[in-house]
Every structure is written in structure tokens, then in C-alpha cells.
Amino acid sequence: QQKKITGTVTSKADGLPLPAVSVTVKGTSLGSQTDVDGKYSISVPENGTLMFSYVGFQLKEVKVGSTSVINIALESDERQLGEVVVTALGINRQAASLGYSTAKIKAEDLTRAKSASVVQSLNGKVSGLQINTVNSGVNPTTRIVLRGNRSLTGNNQALIVLDGVIVPSNILNTINPDDIENVSILKGSNASALYGSEASNGAMLISTKKGTKNKPRITYSNVSTIEQISYLPSMQDRFGSGSAEGIATYDPIENQQYGPAFDGTLRPLGRVLEDGSIQEVTYKSRIKEKTNFFDNGLNMQNNIAMSTGNENSLLYFSYQNVNANGTVPGDQGKRNTFRLNGTKEVIKDLNLNFNASYAQNRADVHSNNDRDNSVYWNVINAAPQVPLTSYKDWRNDKFSNPNGYYNDYYFNPYYKIDNFRTDSRNDFFIGSFDLNYKLTPWMTAMYRLSASGNDFSSKEYGDKFTYSDFAKAGTAKKDVAGYVTDRSSFNNQVTSEIYIDLSKKFGDFTTSLKIGNQVRQNAAKYSVVGASALVNPGLFNVSNRTGELAGSESNYKSRSIGLLGNLNVGYKDYLFLEVSGRNDWVSVLAPENRSFFYPGVNLSYVLTQGIDALKNNSVLTYAKVRGGWSKTGQVNLASNAYSDWGVGVSTPTYGAYALFPTYGPQAGFPYGSLAGYTISNRIVSNNLKPEFTTGYELGAELGFWNDRLNIDATYYKTSSTNQTVGASVSNATGYSSYLFNTGELTNEGVEADVRLTPIKLDNGFRWNVGFNYSYNENKVVSISDSINELALTSGGDAQVYAIKGQSFPVIKGSYYERDPEGRVIVDAKTGYPVKAADQKIFGSSSPKHKLGVTTSFEYKNFTLSGVFEYRGGYVISNNIGSNMDFTGASGRSASFDRQRFVYPNSVYKDPATGKYVENKNITVADGGAGFWANAAVNTSVAENYITSGAYWKVRELVLSYNFPQSVISKMKVVKGMSLSLIGRNLFTWTPKSNMYTDPEYSFTDGNGQGINTINQTPPTRTFGGSLSVTF
Amino acid sequence: CKDYLDINDNPNQALNATPQSILAGALSTTANNIYNTANSYGAWTVGYWGKSGDVNGYAPERTYNYTTSFYQGLWADIYDNLNDYKAVENAANKAGLSNHEAIALIMEAYNFQALIDQYGDVPYNDAFKGADVLTPKYDKAEDVYKTLIANLTKAVDLIKNNPSATVPKTEDIMFYDAGLKMSDLTKWVKFANTLKLRMLMRISGVPSLASFASSEIGKMGSVEGTYLSTDALVNPGYIQSASKQNPFWNRYNQTPTGTTSTEATYVRPTSYAIDQYELNNDPRIAKFYNKAGNNYVGVVLGGDPLPASGASSSFGPGIFKGYNASSVIMLAAESNFLQAEAISRGYLTGDAKDKYTKGIQASFLYLGLTLADANGYITANAGNPQVDFAAAANPIEIIIYQKYLALNSLESNEALSEYRRTGFPADVPLSVDPLRVGSGIPTRLLYPLSEISTNSANVPKATQWNKIFWDVN
Secondary structure, three states, rough: EEEEEEEEEEEEEOOOOOOOOEEEEEOOOOOEEEOOOOEEEEEEOOEEEEEEEEEOOOEEEEEEOOOEEEOOOEEEEEOOOOOOEOOOOOOOOOOHHHOEEEEEEEHHHHHOOOOOEEEEEEEOOOOEEEEEEEOOOOOEEEEEEEEOOOOOOOOOOOOEOOOOOEEEEHHHHOOOOEEEEEEEEEOOHHHHHHHHHHHOOOOEEEEEEEOOOOOOOOEEEEEEHHHEEEEOOOOOOEEEOOOOOOOOOOOOOOOHHHHHHHEOEEEEOOOOOOOOOOEEOOOOOOHHHHHHHHEEEEEEEEEEEEEEEEEEEEEEEEEEEEEEOOOOOOOEEEEEEEEEEEEEEOOOEEEEEEEEEEEEEEEEEEEOHHHHHOOHHHHOOOOOOOOOHOOOOOOOOOOOOOOOOOOOOOOHHHHHHHHEEEEEEEEEEEEEEEEEEEOOOOEEEEEEEEEEHHHHHEEEEEEEEEOOHHHHHHOOOOOOOEEEEEEEEEEEEEEEEEEEEEEEEEOOEEEEEEEEEEEEEEEEEEEEEOOOOOOOOOOOOOEEOEEEEEEEEEEEEEEEEEEEEEEEEEEOOOEEEEEEEEEEOOOOOOOOOOOEEEEEEEEEEEEHOHHEEEEEEEOOEEEEEEEEEEEEEEEOOEEOOOOOOOOOOOOOOOOOOOOOEEEOOOOOOOOOEEEEEEEEEEEEEOOOEEEEEEEEEEEEEEEEEOOOEEEEEEEEEEEEOOOEEEEEEOHOOOOOOOEEEEOOOOOOEEEEEEEEEEEOOOOOEEEEEEEEEEEEEEEEEEEEOOOOOOOOOEEEEEEEEOOOOOOOEEEEEEEEEOOOOOOOEEEEOOOOOOOOEEEEEEOOOOOOOEEEEEEEEEEOOOEEEEEEEEEEOOOEEEEEEEEEHHHHOOOOOHHHOOOOOOOEEEEEEOOOOEEEEEOOOOOOOOOOOHOOOOOHHHHOOOHHHHHHHEEEEEEEEEEEEEEEEHHHHHOOOOOOEEEEEEOOOOOOOOOOOOOOOOOOOOOOOOOOOOEEEEOOOOEEEEEOOOOOOEO | OHEEEEEEEEOOOEEEEHHHHHHHHHHHHHHHHHHHHHHHHHHHHHOEEEEOOOOOOHHHHHHHHOOOOOOOHHHHHHHHHHHHHHHHHHHHHHOOOOHHHHHHHHHHHHHHHHHHHHHOOOOOOOOOHHHOOOOOOOOOHHHHHHHHHHHHHHHHHHHHHOOOOOOOOOOOOOOOEEOOOEEEEHHHHHHHHOOOOOOOOHHOOOOHHHHHHHHHEEEHHHOOOOOOOOOOEEEOOOOOOOOOOHHHHHHHHHOOOOOOOOOOHHHHHHHHHHHHOOOOOOOOOHEOOEEEEOOOOOOOOOOOOOOOOOHHEEEEEOOOOOOOOEEEEEEEEHHHHHHHHHOOOOOOOOOHHHHHHHHHHHHHHHHHHHHHHHHHHHHHHOOOOOOHHHOOHHHHHHHHHHHHHHOOOHHHHHHHHHHHHHHOOOOOOOOOOOOOOOOOOOOOOOOOOOHHHHHHHHOOOOOOOOOOOOOOO
């Protein structure tokens, strides 16, 4: 007896209907398909079994019972034997045939926590991948590194490829995450070498949505989140204003917090104002004022996307608006992103694909360009008794106005954020089209032309402020002249590519060959003009100035040509060989060094197919081993044209014009008609060549119990030689740095990804858990005959270095002298610890261990998921600690109640015997400012502020609910709806010694990672909700 | 393909520069390095300066606890500047610009001497070889001194023996003569001689070098017309604009925008320095300092508590002559005091008292006073052994003492060197900071961190208590 069954098939991940799902009756040839709304109807014999199958989803079987409506939610498939992976140059390969490690992240995993930034969504999800968000704020900067650093001073960041086109990495922060179909990570250069000389650091391939073969489907989503300061450094709340050494003395105008202990009395704050009044406050802690200073930042994303298609064309369009308010009052960022992607079969076998996107970014933020302007510094500098948040109305309130602000030396932070700002606009256009023609069944030709452009301008300004004569008289208050700096840049990239693909089967052998040619040009122009004193307050234009107009311009252009070939041979369905080679020609090297070649080879063997004894094993259901060797060249001459454009904007030179020393104008010149020149401080080797990274990787992939447990493990080792190093040299050479090829850096590591489904019940409850672990050990084998260390940063008491024989990079800095037993030596007279004359290495600033844990609980339409991340095995330098000790804000500076104390675990040298004697009674000469704010014995000793960088973070926590089809089907126009509660970076745990900030933070996104400064803002957490409706 | 890739010509910066344009830049930089940086170091160390109560900091200055990063920029900046002079010397030599070559040699000597007087042994023979010698060896300071002295002789000869060589024009921002519309080369010769005299006097106390000094000084001939009688000043055309002001004014007085410079309120004269003018009724006091209220108020180096900047004297109009005032390279006063000492010691023949008096007069003139003021000061102090040459027990002591009064905050590094060489003024106070280390004033700077990290095999060990080779007292 036949029975008619109807229903809707949806995707479990997003609840949306799935069209064209094949619905068959098990054991028969009867079959049907779902329509564009995911609906089907089929006649089934009673007690028959329905099978639902769809590419990329797990097959589902349902026994027909008494009901006549069967709604099915299909789960996407974690891995199928025939799964296709997009590899370099868009080559689709069977996962089984790959001889190297890749990771694929699906859109749903990427966008679950609804970050407006793609990069931050990748955190903790892939082994070998390290993302550092180097600062918080409305337009955060990130650094993306795969498998450690390979270049001492050159680029170490992964190559970003968007829809097949190499793009500058700053484009990542402008992509609408909802546009992304999936992300593939090619971890090693084995996988990415075909992209050419920039791919030696691995690559991240991002594919955007192309449209679907169905009726127009419109999705609207809203994400609203709150960003909030997650923690501030440890601060003392017992002592108020004062700077005197010796006896703590209250000083009403002082930012330093070395005054007497709070006693609840009424005390003056600041000076007597011109009208004779003076602010008085009770002398007690108002430490919460510092937290209260920061806002809860509201972040709102609105996204609308349309996707449609038919048999021979697909179309996808989206618009996203992001509106973010920062935690620093007044900070604001906006983004508008448009995307249009499409595919059209022009004539039979000729396909046209196009992608176009335009992103507008606007940011209006406070200027954190130096310590004194830093909002963080001015907040921390307010003594605990200061009612900081009462100073908002600096224009009208006499105690908030600079004329009457209590502090002589630093500013009311509210005045700073209103008057010292950077306004920027940063627009990106990316477009590409390609024509793909299938000449014969075994031969395809493709041509692609793509371009990306970035148009940037910003205005950084500080307003003029003239103090009253009264306020200036006898005080340290000084007029503020005001300034304006106007920057603009344009850079673009044009790439032309031709590929020919041949594939043919010979008996048991499948072969495919790709040959191609890439031609690329990068060009940029930067200009900056500025005025250092304004005439009229409030007018931020360079014409509104006194003094000369300052300015400069620079122009860069570089070109490269690449020829490549890639051959794949497969034997049966279990043994696969890949051989590839590429030759590059680049404009930035001397003609004789311009051309360089690099090859690679990879092998993969599927044991569960190749060995009969392993076939159809019910426990070990999948096993594969793989290995590969490769060599990649990288031209590492690129640098930035300007050191800091202030708003996370870099100014790449593309390596152009680095070969010869130059003569630049001497400081101050020209004076009128008088020119004055000076030789540049860098000498350049006359024979610069590319850096080469050679390495191999070995790996295994194992699946147990039909993929209930998956293990993917990799071992790799690479050696990067011929480093292009701009080494500091003795000033007596006449120069300060020397750019030449030298040195070797090795990286060795293991990665393991484990995916596990411990519980999977028939009622739909399912618990998934995944672990991704990476261990990377790198070593500077050599730098050069005469150079054993290279400073990657400069200026402070601890700096980041490359040092021969050490991990890369390491933090080296000043420390206290110690006796052979490791006890700190103190001066027998003063009791102060003795700073050693030299510096020592404290350890690597790059985490050795990284562990990501992803987990999800699914039950019916609910999913609870989380991402946790651990990093460890490295140190960081918290410069903020030194600043806080100087100012007396730190909790550390009150650890001995500002009393004289015996320096813990210390010794002194007995003058009589010359031996070290345990110090039990020599207290420091001054337990207040004399010690804690003293550079010579405390604040310039880096050791005091270098801590472990280890942390555990709750990166993401998301609870989502997909409205069931039974509810949706009652609504006419709505096809799917989901709700979620989201939290990001909710908690961070660090060791007790790190009292300062998020260890991920760094003052740079360059190679000198590991130092955080006061010019940053405190770490934040984000939480909120999201609603998505599909029509 | 080759043409497509041949696009690597630098459109942003020049690959060549003329010796003339490098010379102008180099002279301006020397002014900044010596008059601004070295002068500051000397002023803190030899008792002219202390800090106001406005600020903490200046710890090495007041504790004598030096580090390898203390004044490390001085080393780097002088070598960087010397590399430009080397480029001028080499290019001028090739182009037959012998006057330019001579000026480069003279300025090299001037800068190397400043370097050696703070650091002792320095790389010389291996220096400026670029990539060919990345870790230059150090040469004995004494040998370098001798070479520099020989180079000064060579420079004078180059100028004198090549009368038809091109005379520098406006690129000579030191001795350009607006009337001649070109350099006054006679002043370059006098400057070279005076510099040589300075160096020879400095080493004259070293027993093994005494006869060398004596014979070299003897070769220069008569005191009249040989040495500088005018100030050697540099001015590229300072204007009130960012990085274009007189560097000392810019750092310690006013920014180009007319606001007070950061350090203007931090640095204050010591009461010791103020006393030297006040006790002898020296009219220069009003040029060196401004009153705070009704009095000149100084600070004590290392003292605590200290008066706020508003309650203590700031530097006066003789030191801050304007954003467009010239930078000091060498004062005529110094030239005269050097001659007075050389005569007193018997190296030169002449009237020591006359040169001594001319030294005081030149100092008054530089500060904006008159000859009458100077003579009045001398007359009023008749019999005062700190002013009256005839009344002084030791002519060397009074000459160095008066030189100390003349070089205040203008050539303080030279005053520091003379103090180390002669021990005068004998009562320059030590810092009173409780954290002060050592029992005297430091006698040198430490080799900089940059040198220790890039040239460690060669850099000699040193503490701030080691003496420079000429410091034999």
C-alpha cells in the first residue's frame, strides 16, 4: 500500500530550506527532489524507508510511520571520502589526495559569534594559526601568522586570497563575514607555493557566496552587541596625590600618587582658581572612577543579502552596515559594505564569473599617538581620590577646564578626547572577472583580470588652547598650539592571470596538469601635509597655521611575473603524487638577481583504500598518511613608507627602491634657498637576493567509528635561509644599519586537530568537541659572522630581538644583579636592588603552545557552542607597569604599604669578607617615590614588568535557536528564522604575575611582538544578540 | 619582459648630492650635536645646571649613576655627522674643491675631539668604511688626537696653497661673509689654529706629550692674527618653524609655535653658578639669568625639595638670544683664554694679561654687554683674585675660572673638559642627591649600548670614573 508523504528539508546549521535534495525510497528506484522551498512530496510503500541525500550533507534515513508529514533537518558532513577541497589557485582537489595540511572553516563556524571581523572569528579554531589582536578599539589591528615566524625582519603574515585574488591583508577587516562561503587555510608553504613569493608564510583562501539556484531569497540579520572593558591593570587605592621622596607629602596639583594614605579628611585639589575658589574633596579612594570613565560601546550590524539563480546563472548581492561605538567615550567607527557576485554561462562551456565589492570605512577616534596624549595614561594618572568622571563638561565647569584642572602636568582625559582626534576614511574596492572555457572534456582555459584599490585619507588634529595668564603664572601649564596633519594615500594592485588545465585518465592513473602565468603590478602614492600651530581654534585646516607647511610625498611601484606548473597523478583511489614548480621575476631586485625558481613535491596514501586488510574496518574507518617537501622564495624588501599613520593603516613600499643608499634633506632643510643633504643611515649589500624557505611536513589523518573521532596530525620542519636583514651596525661605520642577505631561522612543530562526537543520541542530542593543538619551536641558527643579535624594536628597557641560538623572537632587557644562588643583590647602604649593567634574555615572546577547544551541544533546534583558547610558553613585557610605578597608580607600588621594606630574597655584599650575606634588615632607603618611581632602581629595570604571556580565554560562547519548520511554515513569507545570544572574549585568565593587560596586545603588528604600552586601551569583552530572518 | 620590470628607479629620493649641499647640512647638524647636546651634558655635570621642583627624572645627571644609554645619541649623532664630512672631504678632493676639503677636515677634527673628550678611545682608522668594516677597531685616543692635529695643519695648508680654488658660498653657514659674498677663508684658518691650540693645550699636561704640544704650538707662530678673535657661530637661517629654530632655544625656551618648551621649566641654574656672578658683582648675571621675584634663585643639584620653576631663575637673554640666533661652535672668549694660558705656560710669547682681558671682554660682547661693562667689571674688582689677573696666585686658575664663567651654558662641554684637565674651578659642587654614587664628578661617558651590542668584540671596558688620557691632574 502506497502512502503520500510530504515535508520540508532544511539545513540543520541555519534552518534554511534545501532545494534539490534527492529523496528516494530505500531499495527501490522511486525518487523525488525538493523544490526551491525545500518541499517534497513522494509516494512510499508503508513501512518503507526514505533516504535524503545532498552533496555536503550526511545521508539521512527515516522509517515511514503513521505520520504523513516528515520534516527533515540535514546535518552537514564533516568529511566525505570524496570531499572536495579548494587549494592554491582555486584547484579543486579531493581531500584524500592532498599531501599537506589544510583546514577548512565553514561559514557557519566562522559567523556563529557574529564578530564584524573575519579575522577575530578564526581565533582558536585552527591549529597552527595564531591571530593577535594587537589592540582594542573601533578598528582593531590584527596579525595573522601560520606555523611561526620564518623571516627575521621581513613579512611573516599569511597571504590573503579573496576569491582567487591576492589582496592586501588590511582588506580582511572590511569584509562582511556574512558574505563568506568558506575559508581554507593552507598552513605551510608546501600548500601555498603556487601563489608565488609572498606565499611562503602560508595562505588564507576566502571564498564568498556565489548565489544559489533558487527563487530570490532575501536574508536580513541584525547583530547588536555591547563592548565593555573586561579588566584594568591592578591599581592601588590607598594613597593620593604627591611626589615627594622620603616622607609622603600631599600635593594637590600632582598626578603622581605618592602622597599620604587616605584619611577621609577634606583636602584641596588643584590650585586656587582666578575667582578665588578651590576644589575640595574628601581624601578617600574613588578608584571606580577609572573604570567608570570608559563607556559600554554599542556595536550594531545590519545586513541584507539576496541570492538567486537558475540553470545557467547565479547572483548574490549583499549590503552591510556596521556602526560601532568604542569604550573610549566618543570613539566611533562605521562600515558600509556592498558586494555583487555572479556567474553566467555565456554560451555552452563558456562561463563568466565576476565579483565586486566596495567597502567604506569611517573612523573618528581619539589620538593615542604618544604617551601624554594617551587617554589611558591620563586616566591612570588621575590619583585615586580624584572624582574623574565629574570632569566631563570641560568647557563650562571651572574645575574641568584646563585652566582650573587640578593637575599641572597632564590633562583632563575628557578634554583630550574632545580635542585630540583622528578622523579617517578608508575605502576599498575589489573587483575581478574571469572567463572559463572548456575547450575539450579534458582541457579548460581560464583568464582572470582583477584589481583592488584602497583610497585613504585622514585628518589628525589637536585644538589650540590658550590658558589664562592666571593659570599659567608660576605653574607648569603651557599653552597648546594645536596642530593638524592631513594624510592621504592611494594604492592599487592589478593582476592578470592565464591558466590552462588538462586532465586525463590513463587506466588506473588519473592525471591533471595546470600551467599558468601571473602578472602583477602594485602601485602606491602617499602624501602628508601638516601644520604645527593653529591660528583660529577649531579650524583644522593646514592653511589655518603659523609657521611653515610641513609635508612629504612618496611613490612606489613594483611588478612581478610568475610562470607555474602543477602536476597531479593519482593511482587508483589511494596513492597521489603532486609536483609543482614556479619561477618568479621581480622588479625590486637587481636584474641579475631578479629571477628565481622553486619546486615542491607532495605524496598522499590512503591506507584504508590501499591496504586490503584495512578495508571496511568498523573501528578505523579512514586512515591516510602524507608528506611533502618544498622550497619557496620570498623577496623581503618591503617596508613601510611612513612609520605610523595612526589608525591601523600601513603604507607599503612593495619593496621598491631599496637597493641603493640615498641622500635626504638634513633636518630643518631647506632654509629658504639653502639646501642641505645628508647620507642615509643604511648601507645596502649590492647583491640582495630572495629569502628561501625549504621544509617538509609529514602527517596522518585517522577516522574512527565512522568519523565519531577524527585525528589529523602534522609534523613540520622548515629552514629559512638568506634572510634579508637590516642589521644595526656600529655607528662608527658611518651608518646605523646594513641591509644584506644572511642568517638562518628554523621552525619545527607539531599540530594536531582532534574532532570527537562523544554523544549522539537518537532524540537529536549531540555533543561535539574539537581540540586543536600547536607546538612550534623556532630557532635563530645564525645571523651573520659579525652580528649575533638584531633588535626588532627600539627605545625601552626591554626590547624584542633575534639572537643567535635563541628562539625567535626573544625579549631581552635590564635586570637586577644576583648572587650565585639567584638572590637579588642590594646596595648595603641604600637597601636598593642593584641594576645590572647589561641585559639578559627573558624568553621567547611567541607562544610555544597553543590549544583551541571548540565544543557544541545540539538538541533539537538549540545549539550551545563555545570556543576556548590557551596560549603559553612565552613572555611579554608590560611597559604599562613601568609607567604605573612611575606615577604610583600600580597595585605593585603599594605592595609594601609605601613603607621601607627589606627587598625580598635579597643579599648584600659584606665589605669585610666580600661575600654575599642574606639581607634581613637593610630596608630600602625610601619605601615611597624614592624607590617605586625611581628609574635607576625600579622603573627602568625591565625584569619587574616581564611576565608570562600565558592565558586561557573564552573566545566565544553562543546559544542559538533555529525556529522549527513547523513554526516557519505558518508564516507566509518567512522561510527561516534564527535567534542567538552571543559573547566574545568573555573571560581571560592570566597568571598572577600579569597584573597588567591582555597578553595578545602589542604596540606593533610587526615582527617585534610582545611589548604592550600605555598608548593602547584596556582589553574588552563583547556580548549581545542576533536575529536573522530569511524571506 | 626586461623593460616591464625595469621600473626600480627611485622617484622619491636622490642618489647623489653635491659636496656643497652636504656641507651645509653637516654644519647645521654639528651645531645641534655640540651646542645643544654636548653642551647640555657638560652643563649638568660641571655645576651650571640642576632641575626644578617641577619634575622628577634627570636621575643619571644627579646620581652620577650612568648607564650605557645615557647620552648614547651623542655618539651616534657625531659619527653620523662625521660621515657627512667624510663624504664632503672625499667628493671635494675628487672635484678639486680644496677649500671645501679643508673645511671638512677641520670640522672632522672639531667633532672627533668632542667625541674623544667624552669617550676616550674611539674607532678612527677603521671608521666610515661602510660594509667593508662592520666592526671597526678602536684607536688610542692619543694617536687620534695627533692625527687630527696633523689634519688641521693639512687643512690650513690646503687653504693657503690653493688660492685659485673655488671659495665656498652660502653653503658655508659658519664664516660666509655677506660683504665678500663668499666664505671668509682667513677665519677658517684662524678657527683651525684655535682648535689646534685647544687640543694641544689639552694634552700639554701629559708628560709624554708635553714636548709635542710645545713644538706644534711653536710652529703656528705669533699670537697676533693667528687665532680667532671673533665668535665661530653657525646659522643656516633659523626661522620660527618646526625643526628650523636655533636648537638650544627650541629645546630649552620656546617651541616654534611660541609655547614653552618642555624642558624650559625643568632645567634651572644652580645657586653655585649664580653665586659666581653675584659675589663679584658681575653684570653678566642679568644676561645669563632672569630674576625670580626680586632675586636670582638657583637650585642645588640633587637637592630635595626644590623650588618650582616659577620660583627659581630661568635662563636670560644672553643665552636665549632668539629663535633665529646663531649656534655656538667656538667663542672668541675661549680663543683668548687659550692664548692667555699658552702664554702663561710659556708655549707662546705675548701678554697673558691682555689676552685674559680680551677673553672677558669677548664674553661680555657675546652676551650683549659692552666693552665698557667689561672694563667696569674688571676695575671694580681690582684686587679680587677671581677677576684681577695680577692679584691671582695662579694665573692658570684665574684663566680657567674666567673661562668657566664665559662658557656657561654656551660651551659647557668645554668647561667640563677644562675642569677635568685642570681641576678648576676647584669648588664645583658635587650633587647632594642621597643616591649619588662615587666621590667626584664623573670623568667620562660610558660607551653606548648600540656599540656594545654591535661591536662588542672591540669596544673597551669603561666606567664613568675612568679618565681620558689628557686628564692627568
